[in-house]
Amino acid sequence: MKKILFILLVSGLILGSLGGGCGWSAAQVARGILGGQLKIKNWELKITRWCFGGLPLVNQLDRLLDNKTYVVLLQNNTELRASGGFMGSYVVLGAKGQGLSDMRVEDIYQPDGQLVGHVDPPAPIQQAFGQGWWKLRDSNWDVDFSVAGEQIAWFFEQGGEKVDGVIAINLSFVNLLLGYLGEVKTVTYDERVTAQNLANLAQTYSEVNKEKRDFLGAVGAALFERIKTIGPMGQIRLIGLIYKELQNGQILIWMKDKDVEQEILEKGWGGGLGNYGGDYLYIVESNLGANKANCCVQRMITQDLQLDEHVIREKLTIKWTNTSEFSDPKPPVFWGGNYVDYLRIILPKSARIQSVMAESKLLVEKPLDYQYGIQDDRYQVEEKDRFKIIGFWAVVLAQQSLTIQASYQLPDANYSSILVKRQPGIESFPYKLIVEGKVVVSDTIDRDKEYTWTK
Incomplete structure (x- = not known):
């Protein structure tokens, strides 16, 4: 799962890695990040910066990987919310100087139960649920994700999770991966998962079997194993598919680092309302x-x-x-x-x-x-x-x-x-x-x- 998700942060890099010595260096850096073997100051990274400095986030790789923690929201867009869907689960990705250092799948209700104090909810949430408080699971409320991302991070931190960035993806994105990769079989569950049955299986394991976190982790592991079998060109095409989702606004990113956040907003990946004049x-x-x-x-x-x-x-x-x-x-x-x-x-x-x-x-x-x-x-x-x-x-x-x-x-x-x-x-x-x-x-x-x- 971590390779599938963290690839969002290096997709621009890999897309640029298609030619000459620059392409070779970029591919080496991307493999290092995903394999947890990147040394921030090695000569490959320096060449990659020189070659691809104009691509999104390339010049920020040091900051992106320097003891950072990213939360990837797994949103179910069959229960639509402002940023895409209800946040039922999330993935925590740890990044250190050597690349990815940690990955775990969690249920949204785990940090939700750790919130200390009281936050009044937006009026529509109060009218719908009548619970009198605003919780993490409903915090993707603001229509501007550059605002909602910061609010989501705040709720996570009150629940004990360190957050340097938030990436929001939807169930439809996982379906897109399954449509590209084909059916996968989970190792720990006797299920064959397809784009057609994923939503129902995820909901069943959540509401009936109460095993949502473990089931989604098993799906992620199966997807990663399938990705390993499609070869470099297949993986590059997969990156292109992910990049298209970013460009189309179906994947949203918020970063605590203001310089990185500004670059994301300028690329149109931050879910902001924009400054359109018409x-x-x-x-x-x-x-x-x-x-x-x-x-x-x-x-x-x-x-x-x-x-x-x-x-x-x-x-x-x-x-x-x-x-x-x-x-x-x-x-x-x-x-x-x-x-x-x-x-x-x-x-x-x-x-x-x-x-x-x-x-x-x-x-x-x-x-x-x-x-x-x-x-x-x-x-x-x-x-x-x-x-x-x-x-x-x-x-x-x-x-x-x-x-x-x-x-x-x-x-x-x-x-x-x-x-x-x-x-x-x-x-x-x-x-x-x-x-x-x-x-x-x-x-x-x-x-x-x-x-x-x-x-």
Whole structure:
């Protein structure tokens, strides 16, 4: 497992290792890191820095490997959260001057139980669960991972884990590995694991057999053994696949070291909201129904713009369909159910909200109370840096659909472009942009995309 996960920190290095003496040196360094044999000041590392100094994080290798501890979040995106999914387990990777020194898989509830003191939860978490406190397992809440990563690290440290960096990956990423590598057989469990059955097996071992940590560790070991058999070129193609996931925002990284964190944000790997200067749309869903309903939820988004001389009038329509067979989980064969989603819509800060409707119900602008039980009659608005965030409940019952519409204006806007962001953990969704009654975009959003229109 450690070689699969720590490869995220050296993928840029390996991608650059395809030619000449520079390529040979980079390959040697990468093998040393992954094999725990790297000496920070050896001549291979110096040559690699000289050759590939322009690649991401290459000049930071000393700092990345100097007595550092990284946490890799194993998120289940069939229970969607802001950074991708519910954090059920995690991997701790230790790095010292000789490379990787330690690896262990843990259940998220282990450090959760060590938290001293009390932290008030965000209101939607309190309304969903009514427990009165904020815990590590729900700490990937902020829509900006450069903020959430720091909060996650804080919770881990209160639970006794040293953290120098956080890497968030999803169950869908492990499925991607299985799709590339093929079926694997676990040594300690009599299971043949595939991309098709991993989610159900992981949930069964978690909720029924109570052996989630050991099972995921066994899957990781089996994947590593398979990776060893695919040869150097197969491994390089695998690195390319991982790099693509980074570029598409399905893997997120936060680093405590501010210089390294800044480089990650500049590469677009940090899950930040960015500094885009045009129109902006980012839909963030959080499944607070204590189920895996995102196995069975699809959404489609339509944005309708009317361009007046001094204002852009926009109507945003989101329609979800929940194909869950049952309203509640039926272990061990079905883990979905009603989709209890706290939705946040991120817009430009200048947006003036006109109305929010769920089907035919007009919501009122009013803050959520810190009470148990969801208040689906209202929406709340907050400002964050360059953005305005509309938050409200969107509950999609099993075998039903839900449509919401948000109308707003952008005054004094001279925009002719929009950035549409895709939330980690969501593979894709259909998107349509209508400007002055004309469809100018009909596309699938499988990564962050920018569109322009003519006034």
